[in-house]
Amino acid sequence: MKNKISLIHGDGGKATNNLINNLFLKYFNNTVLNELNDSALLNINNKKIAYTTDSFVISPIFFNGGDIGKLSICGTVNDLAVSGAKPMYLSSSFIIEEGFSIENLEIIVKSMAETCKKANVQIVAGDTKVVPKGGADGIFINTSGIGFIYDNVNIKASNAEIGDIIIVNGTLGDHGIEIMCERNNLKFYGNLSSDCAPLNFLVGEMLDICPYIHVIRDATRGGLAAVLNEIAEASNISIELEENFIPIKEEVNDACEILGVDPLYLANEGKLCCFVPEKYAYAVLCKMKQHPLGINASIIGKVVAEDSAKVYMNTFIGGKKIIDMPSGYALPRIC
Structure with missing residues (x-):
């Protein structure tokens, strides 16, 4: 498999x-x-513009908290939003397998329309292709989007600075554990549900109160662990996390322990992390908590000076744990 895609x-x-x-x-x-x-x-x-594109191949296409249609809109809206842009227009391209249910297709398209309305964006271009039976797995969706970058905003993965405070807007691992359980027909107590949601209005309010945020990223594939390692490498800084402060739902944490997975490595579809200069961190945190998608926002760590770019966590028991870049797949086709 060395010379093949896996x-x-x-x-x-x-x-x-x-x-x-x-x-x-x-x-x-x-x-x-x-x-x-x-x-x-x-x-x-x-004119400062943000442009992004993404493809969605999630399995199953319907899950608690969303579906492939809602996910495709949220994913692209969020990529624009965390880049410091106001999302405006999207395109949508469908690759549909022969024999796919038109009833299910209508459910997906309706879900996309409802999510666009909620995020205040429009689908203004698109394409449809149908492939023979067995040429795809039901339906794949690609969405691209553009938005205008807010004035006086400069958000990049390479902008993190020593002293920055790291904030997440809520509980981690919700989407990944829901898809894992749905796919394998696993039942746990509590309400496991994807966190799939458009974050553009939350980000807009954050930037209203502090346009000086250095980095914002949504923690999708690879979870928070992947995003933080990417930022550490891009900015050549080290990150210190506090395990006690990382928000995780009890039912998600219990399911992760049973399944042997780490919630820091699970995908999220409605969660972001931001790197804020220390003097603005409390104001940003308070503003986030006033938004429905930021009620469980928490400061989880800070940027520290180290010899090499790395991410580590101060654990419950007083030790330190390296949080490395994911090196294997916990769950393929998560988005």
Whole structure:
């Protein structure tokens, strides 16, 4: 398998990064792409624009808390929002397997329309392709989006600075554990549900109170662990987390313990982390807590000076634990 693509190349961890750096950047090399932000940050006729694209192949296509349609809109809206942009317009492309239910397709399209309305964006272009039976797994969706970057905002993965306070807007691992249980027909107590949600209005309120936020990222594939390692490498800083402060639902934590997975490595679809200068951190945290998608926001760590870029966590028992970039797939086709 050394010279072939495997599922591990799609998990958002080390194999994904190696594929991007050693193959795609080798041929697509340019200054915009090389920054590897969630969106391309463009300056066109003195207008600052964010542009992004994403594909969605999740299995199952319907799950507690959402479906592939809702997910496709939230994923693209969120990539624009965490880049410091106001999402405006999306395109949507469907690859549909022959024999797919038109009734299910209508449910998905209706879900997309409802999510667009909630996020205040419009789908203004699209495409549909149908492949023979067995040529796809039901339905795949690609969405692209553009938005205008807010004035006086400069958000990049490479902008983290020593002293920055790291905040997440809520509990981690909700989406990943829900999909894992749904796919394997596992039942646990409590209400396991995906956190799939558009974050653009939350981000807008955060930037209203503090346009000086250095980094915002949504923790999707590879979870918080992957995102923090990417930021540490891009900014050449180290990150110190506090395990006591990381918000995780009790039922999610219990399910993770039973299944032997770490919630820090599980995908989220409605969670972000931000790096805020210390003097603005409390104001940003308070503003986040006033929003429905930030009620459980928490300060989880800070940027510290170290000899090499790394992420580590001060544990419950007083030790230190290295949080490395994911190196294997906990769950393929998570988004």
